[in-house]
Amino acid sequence: MSTTDAIIRLHQVSRFYQAGTVKVTALSGIDMELSRGDFVTIMGPSGGGKTTLLNLMGGLDRPDTGDIHLNGHHISQMDDRGLTDLRRREIGFVFQFFNLLPTLTVWENVELPLLLSGAPGRARQSIATLLDYVGLLNRRDSFPAEMSGGEMQRVAIARALVHRPSIVLADEPTGNLDSVNGHKILDILKEACDDFQTTVVVVTHNPTAAQYGNRHFEIEDGRLKTSSPVPGNG
Numbered sequence: 001m002s003t004t005d006a007i008i009r010l011h012q013v014s015r016f017y018q019a020g021t022v023k024v025t026a027l028s029g030i031d032m033e034l035s036r037g038d039f040v041t042i043m044g045p046s047g048g049g050k051t052t053l054l055n056l057m058g059g060l061d062r063p064d065t066g067d068i069h070l071n072g073h074h075i076s077q078m079d080d081r082g083l084t085d086l087r088r089r090e091i092g093f094v095f096q097f098f099n100l101l102p103t104l105t106v107w108e109n110v111e112l113p114l115l116l117s118g119a120p121g122r123a124r125q126s127i128a129t130l131l132d133y134v135g136l137l138n139r140r141d142s143f144p145a146e147m148s149g150g151e152m153q154r155v156a157i158a159r160a161l162v163h164r165p166s167i168v169l170a171d172e173p174t175g176n177l178d179s180v181n182g183h184k185i186l187d188i189l190k191e192a193c194d195d196f197q198t199t200v201v202v203v204t205h206n207p208t209a210a211q212y213g214n215r216h217f218e219i220e221d222g223r224l225k226t227s228s229p230v231p232g233n234g
């Protein structure tokens with residue numbers, strides 16, 4: 001893989017936490033390079049460092065050592081304001097518990113990233129396009145409490161994609177869903193990855209999820225243990 005088409009590049013990234021008198025190594029010496037359109041799955045035992053890694057990739061946290069470049073931006077050196085701007089432009093997040101705002105309708109939840117980033121009015125057309133894409137345009141006026149878990153996660157995916165991010169980071173997106181709905185969510189993420197050439201990173205405990213990806217990583221004790229091939233595909 002050439003460095004030039006990398007969407008995100010991590011070089012010798014480490015993150016430590018202080019838990020009382022104990023120093024916890026959450027991540028140590030991570031090197032990773034992902035390209036446009038990669039569908040990446042990350043697995044590993046609980047406490048291994050998966051969420052820490054996703055938070056660093058998304059600029060929600062900063063590494064203690066090492067560098068992270070996202071689409072040409074050196075995010076490990078950006079200030080809070082720069083990171084917030086970058087997140088609004090370049091990154092979409094999907095969470096296990098959907099994180100929709102309960103007082104907003106489906107349409108308004110998906111619109112929110114556009115309002116926050118000051119996108120022009122014409123960008124609002126993409127709300128309808130994306131709600132149609134996830135099969136929920138007819139639910140545009142519903143509130144999250146009126147929807148199933150699978151439907152809420154589809155809204156969350158539309159929200160994550162509405163500003164056409166270069167990367168979508170999904171932390172256990174199927175963790176709160178039954179297997180039928182879990183597959184539906186992974187199908188939509190895979191389609192979005194292919195249709196929009198968005199890089200998608202999925203942290204998961206679900207072994208079948210790993211088979212959706214073209215790249216797979218295992219993280220244990222804060223270290224990258226293995227990368228590719230995808231389990232079960234060879």
Ligand SMILES: Nc1ncnc2c1ncn2[C@@H]1O[C@H](COP(=O)(O)OP(=O)(O)OP(=O)(O)O)[C@@H](O)[C@H]1O
Nearest residue numbers: 017018019024026045046047048049050051052053
């Ligand atoms: N804010 C924090 N303060 C102290 N230690 C932390 C903090 N956040 C994470 N850790 C520790 O860092 C390590 C990695 O945690 P992380 O949440 O990244 O693991 P994970 O692989 O996502 O786990 P899980 O699969 O259970 O969600 C763990 O030992 C955890 O206890």
